[in-house]
Amino acid sequence: MHRTAADLTFLRGYNEALVMALARTWRTFERGDVSEATGLTPQAVSKVLARLVEEGVIAPAGVRRPAIGKPAGVYELVPGSRYAIGAHVSRRTVRLVLTDLAGRVIQSAVSPLPPDFNPAQLLDRMAEMITDVHTRHDLAGKLTGIGIGMIGPLDHAAGTVRGAHRMRHWHDVPLAEFAEEVLGLPVLVDKDVTAGVTAEAWRRGPALRDAALIMVESGVGAGLWLGGATHRGSHTNAGEFGHTVVALDGPQCACGRHGCLEAVHDGAAEAGDIHRAAEVLGVGVVNLLQTLDLAHVVLAGADLLRHGKVYLDAVTEAIRTQVPRADWLTVEVTLTSLGEDVIAAGAAMQVLDARYGIPGLAPL
Amino acid sequence: MHRTAADLTFLRGYNEALVMALARTWRTFERGDVSEATGLTPQAVSKVLARLVEEGVIAPAGVRRPAIGKPAGVYELVPGSRYAIGAHVSRRTVRLVLTDLAGRVIQSAVSPLPPDFNPAQLLDRMAEMITDVHTRHDLAGKLTGIGIGMIGPLDHAAGTVRGAHRMRHWHDVPLAEFAEEVLGLPVLVDKDVTAGVTAEAWRRGPALRDAALIMVESGVGAGLWLGGATHRGSHTNAGEFGHTVVALDGPQCACGRHGCLEAVHDGAAEAGDIHRAAEVLGVGVVNLLQTLDLAHVVLAGADLLRHGKVYLDAVTEAIRTQVPRADWLTVEVTLTSLGEDVIAAGAAMQVLDARYGIPGLAPL
DNA sequence: CGACTTTAGCAACGCTGTTTCCTTAGGCAT
DNA sequence: ATGCCTAAGGAAACAGCGTTGCTAAAGTCG
Numbered sequence: 001m002h003r004t005a006a007d008l009t010f011l012r013g014y015n016e017a018l019v020m021a022l023a024r025t026w027r028t029f030e031r032g033d034v035s036e037a038t039g040l041t042p043q044a045v046s047k048v049l050a051r052l053v054e055e056g057v058i059a060p061a062g063v064r065r066p067a068i069g070k071p072a073g074v075y076e077l078v079p080g081s082r083y084a085i086g087a088h089v090s091r092r093t094v095r096l097v098l099t100d101l102a103g104r105v106i107q108s109a110v111s112p113l114p115p116d117f118n119p120a121q122l123l124d125r126m127a128e129m130i131t132d133v134h135t136r137h138d139l140a141g142k143l144t145g146i147g148i149g150m151i152g153p154l155d156h157a158a159g160t161v162r163g164a165h166r167m168r169h170w171h172d173v174p175l176a177e178f179a180e181e182v183l184g185l186p187v188l189v190d191k192d193v194t195a196g197v198t199a200e201a202w203r204r205g206p207a208l209r210d211a212a213l214i215m216v217e218s219g220v221g222a223g224l225w226l227g228g229a230t231h232r233g234s235h236t237n238a239g240e241f242g243h244t245v246v247a248l249d250g251p252q253c254a255c256g257r258h259g260c261l262e263a264v265h266d267g268a269a270e271a272g273d274i275h276r277a278a279e280v281l282g283v284g285v286v287n288l289l290q291t292l293d294l295a296h297v298v299l300a301g302a303d304l305l306r307h308g309k310v311y312l313d314a315v316t317e318a319i320r321t322q323v324p325r326a327d328w329l330t331v332e333v334t335l336t337s338l339g340e341d342v343i344a345a346g347a348a349m350q351v352l353d354a355r356y357g358i359p360g361l362a363p364l
Numbered sequence: 365m366h367r368t369a370a371d372l373t374f375l376r377g378y379n380e381a382l383v384m385a386l387a388r389t390w391r392t393f394e395r396g397d398v399s400e401a402t403g404l405t406p407q408a409v410s411k412v413l414a415r416l417v418e419e420g421v422i423a424p425a426g427v428r429r430p431a432i433g434k435p436a437g438v439y440e441l442v443p444g445s446r447y448a449i450g451a452h453v454s455r456r457t458v459r460l461v462l463t464d465l466a467g468r469v470i471q472s473a474v475s476p477l478p479p480d481f482n483p484a485q486l487l488d489r490m491a492e493m494i495t496d497v498h499t500r501h502d503l504a505g506k507l508t509g510i511g512i513g514m515i516g517p518l519d520h521a522a523g524t525v526r527g528a529h530r531m532r533h534w535h536d537v538p539l540a541e542f543a544e545e546v547l548g549l550p551v552l553v554d555k556d557v558t559a560g561v562t563a564e565a566w567r568r569g570p571a572l573r574d575a576a577l578i579m580v581e582s583g584v585g586a587g588l589w590l591g592g593a594t595h596r597g598s599h600t601n602a603g604e605f606g607h608t609v610v611a612l613d614g615p616q617c618a619c620g621r622h623g624c625l626e627a628v629h630d631g632a633a634e635a636g637d638i639h640r641a642a643e644v645l646g647v648g649v650v651n652l653l654q655t656l657d658l659a660h661v662v663l664a665g666a667d668l669l670r671h672g673k674v675y676l677d678a679v680t681e682a683i684r685t686q687v688p689r690a691d692w693l694t695v696e697v698t699l700t701s702l703g704e705d706v707i708a709a710g711a712a713m714q715v716l717d718a719r720y721g722i723p724g725l726a727p728l
Numbered sequence: 729c730g731a732c733t734t735t736a737g738c739a740a741c742g743c744t745g746t747t748t749c750c751t752t753a754g755g756c757a758t
Numbered sequence: 759a760t761g762c763c764t765a766a767g768g769a770a771a772c773a774g775c776g777t778t779g780c781t782a783a784a785g786t787c788g
Binding site: 004008010014018022044162209222227228231236241257264280283287290291292295322326330364 | 368369370371372374375378379382385386401402403404408517519526569570571573574586588590591592593595596597598599600601602603604605607608609610611612613614619620621623628644647650651652654655656657658659686688690692693694725727728
């Protein structure tokens, strides 16, 4: 038996998460604000707020005195009440960040990994880094869990790494399970790009409905946020955006196909023609927009951010000229505000989101 | 004020819809089946079933006598308890179908439309066809509404057609509003491909989580079903799959870009090389799979179905050879089981889905 | 000082699914 | 025929949710 039906527990969790989402975007707010935004009666909001104050995630913060009438109680999010740690595992380094309930990055550190590292080596290094975090910050009882973002393919639901290209020790590794054992905290494993887009979504709040995080960093990928939630796909393998063909007669890609976006892009980049590389990425982004009708595109990844302005301009220009002209079709393109922390931070926020975000119901 | 919070009404609607979804896939079932599948207690299921029987959408259907013990009450869906009408508006014809609560097509008819027809002409023709449906079937009080599937761009939420290429009378037409006035029933307007994928999803049941309906019919489009729901995008304009670039140096497309999938595909098709056209579509489908990680691809559209086997084979082959080999990455490719009715039928099922499907909550 | 406005809170209420306990219906052994 | 066992159904009490209705508090304004 496997719960999919909605019950009162779900009801409560859903409405609490709704209030938390508002608290995160507003920081300080009143009962009436929540009531208006959610449609809950003021009375119901009082009850929800009381529960959240009891939990310690929000707190009363003075009163607002209106021109006339009784002063309104003001509440605020308590960012320091919960933390999560996120790790971004790439081929050569692991980046570890500490984020709080507001989605702010409190501490960030990078550490090299040995060539061809194995799971134990990674976890040892992470354990050291986490110890360091603990010495600098008092997280007693406030650490929600640990998120790990890395290249796929992997099985997010099972927490298993299926094995990336040129990583010998990473075939069918139950990483989440190992990590929970070693680190003693709940662990979520997800693709780097999906973690990244979660960071942007968590920080921007529920207004973000459909977005993609385009990442260029030893490969090209896209994390997808569709309909207000991550899109991982049937085998949690979505986002292999770099391996979409944009040039039928193009050069062969490592994946075997010809003219993959990644192959064409990297070809231009390696030839030193960053402008052409960015232009090609722009074509890919427009393809994504045509298919998915996104409202936000966030650019990220070490290789991209090294030439941030070039890419930003090229993608903006591609959208301006290649998407059919229409005033109602607005797309916002930005560079990630979290820089190279975005993947690790997103991995951390996935943990917070799992615990304090809007709950879903298991599929039938 | 605009309701986004969950309350008891939502709870009831959600659980009822869950039971309806099971009823639709199982047709006949017992209390225990529902209890096991949903996680609801048998008691709760009894209450839900009582409400649905009262509504007339399910009915008792005898008993099952177990080896020992009290006989279990058997229930069944009453397909004829609710109907919906769907219309597929193309450039030259309108196809109208009547579907029942089980998602079966009861009646189907096509009618030509005058060249460069306007909204009034369309609605007149639809009204005639709907009158004909009424003379053949007794739908008194059982007709839920009317769905219209047509080419975009359009605003699904507002029910407005923004104006398709080469259709002079269709700029910013509030079609849903007009139609509700003329036809006297609730009307939903959506893109043809999105309606189509709804038909497939509604018929297959909740097991279908991530799927695309690829449609080739005076253009190439893709209806997306992601995470168990339609994906329409921020401006309800998703699915312009035909206007994704697959050949950077390809021929110019009507949309202005170079090497769009549609341009390359149509070029091959017009040259009589259906195999090449299907091959190109296959590349596009693999692109979609790489990006979205879908489990099901359904092929549809008059132009495609004329050479159904050629396309089915080409797409299957493209997936077999171009998607990185992995036993866990399974994709099912089929031709639509509804043939040329799929769009109209899907439009009808969207109406049923809005009324009897799993309810969503409005975004914040 | 009283009327009015705005906000907050208490208590009762209606509805949800849950839990507990009992009844019903049939098969099977005695 | 009788008693026992098992599985399914049902009634009633229960707990928890948001809602409704009313009262109180805190301030301004005339």
